[in-house]
Amino acid sequence: MSYDLSKKNSQPKTNHIIDLRSDTVTKPSIEMRKIMADAEVGDDVYGEDPSINKLEKMLSEMLGKESGILMTSGTQSNLCAVLTHCARGEEVIIGDKYHIFIDEAAGASVLGGVAMAPIKTGEDNEMLPENISNAVKPDDPHCPISKLLCLENTVWGKAIDLDKMYKAKSEADKFKLSTHLDGARFFNAISYLGCSEIDLAKSADTVSICLSKGLGTPAGSVLLLPKELESKARRWRKMLGGGMRQAGIFAAAGIYALNNNVKRLKEDQDKAIYLAKELKKYINTSSENIVQNTNMVFFTPQQKDGQRLCSFMNNKGIILNQPLPSTRMVMHLDITDNDLTYILNSFDEFYNC
Numbered sequence: 001m002s003y004d005l006s007k008k009n010s011q012p013k014t015n016h017i018i019d020l021r022s023d024t025v026t027k028p029s030i031e032m033r034k035i036m037a038d039a040e041v042g043d044d045v046y047g048e049d050p051s052i053n054k055l056e057k058m059l060s061e062m063l064g065k066e067s068g069i070l071m072t073s074g075t076q077s078n079l080c081a082v083l084t085h086c087a088r089g090e091e092v093i094i095g096d097k098y099h100i101f102i103d104e105a106a107g108a109s110v111l112g113g114v115a116m117a118p119i120k121t122g123e124d125n126e127m128l129p130e131n132i133s134n135a136v137k138p139d140d141p142h143c144p145i146s147k148l149l150c151l152e153n154t155v156w157g158k159a160i161d162l163d164k165m166y167k168a169k170s171e172a173d174k175f176k177l178s179t180h181l182d183g184a185r186f187f188n189a190i191s192y193l194g195c196s197e198i199d200l201a202k203s204a205d206t207v208s209i210c211l212s213k214g215l216g217t218p219a220g221s222v223l224l225l226p227k228e229l230e231s232k233a234r235r236w237r238k239m240l241g242g243g244m245r246q247a248g249i250f251a252a253a254g255i256y257a258l259n260n261n262v263k264r265l266k267e268d269q270d271k272a273i274y275l276a277k278e279l280k281k282y283i284n285t286s287s288e289n290i291v292q293n294t295n296m297v298f299f300t301p302q303q304k305d306g307q308r309l310c311s312f313m314n315n316k317g318i319i320l321n322q323p324l325p326s327t328r329m330v331m332h333l334d335i336t337d338n339d340l341t342y343i344l345n346s347f348d349e350f351y352n353c
């Protein structure tokens, strides 16, 4: 069902900053903060934090994996996964638009001596079987050893169908590659695909999930993995400085988010659908491009308007990334119905007044 503001009687006014840059900007709610304050904690490096143990068990059961490890961030979780799968001189085959390749400072190469082989992805940003097989290196001393296939879902907000995920996994299996899924927005993908967590998690041996994006916690990711890889991954986490102590306060926020903020991700998607649809009314879409994927709307203004649009919105208390050439507007739990009306009115003012 699409989102319809007219039924909600929204007023076109707002009294707070509307940050559209990402869903990482969400702030913990009052309820979440209370749960964090009351969390039972212990020393997690000794495995003694009850809240962390509970979160790790909860997520591993939900995804059908044997173990879970709380990490400080998505970047640390992905890095621990790659370093656990690959040794120095081995190689990751990865989508050329994927976060681990583009936006994680090449940590696996810098710290682990792991090579990255980026390949072109398909129209939904999925890994294409023929491109995977072409990228696998022969057993030749001139080449790194192909070891791991890195998947991502959602990619730039785009949810990839299970069928495409499974095809990539079975291509990886043919070459005995391990598989890792960067599921920073795993639950946005589930919400769009309407599948179970176990079904999506089956597409990879290890899965990283972020709690601090659409789910709204202040920090934390969880790496889900087979038991046999757990101690190796915990060693890497320690070495990377991720052995936190009484971090159960974050785990408690994560448990709260899983219980309260997963179902509502559909609202973010509905808001994004509505925003994209309404924007098209104000804007000449033959010269400006609008694309909506799950909770994200990518808007490409004409080059002459980009800078001015950002300043105009900023002056109205709406924060947008500078269009390069497109800007991403992300719906999240701190964007209210009123905010959405206000954003649309501001675009209307910019383009039509």
Ligand SMILES: Cc1ncc(COP(=O)(O)O)c(C=O)c1O
Residues within 6 Å of the ligand: 024, 072, 073, 074, 075, 076, 078, 099, 100, 152, 154, 182, 184, 185, 210, 212, 221
């Ligand atoms: C797809 C994807 N993977 C991983 C990350 C890294 O997460 P973090 O910022 O927690 O390191 C991000 C961050 O935005 C992301 O979008």
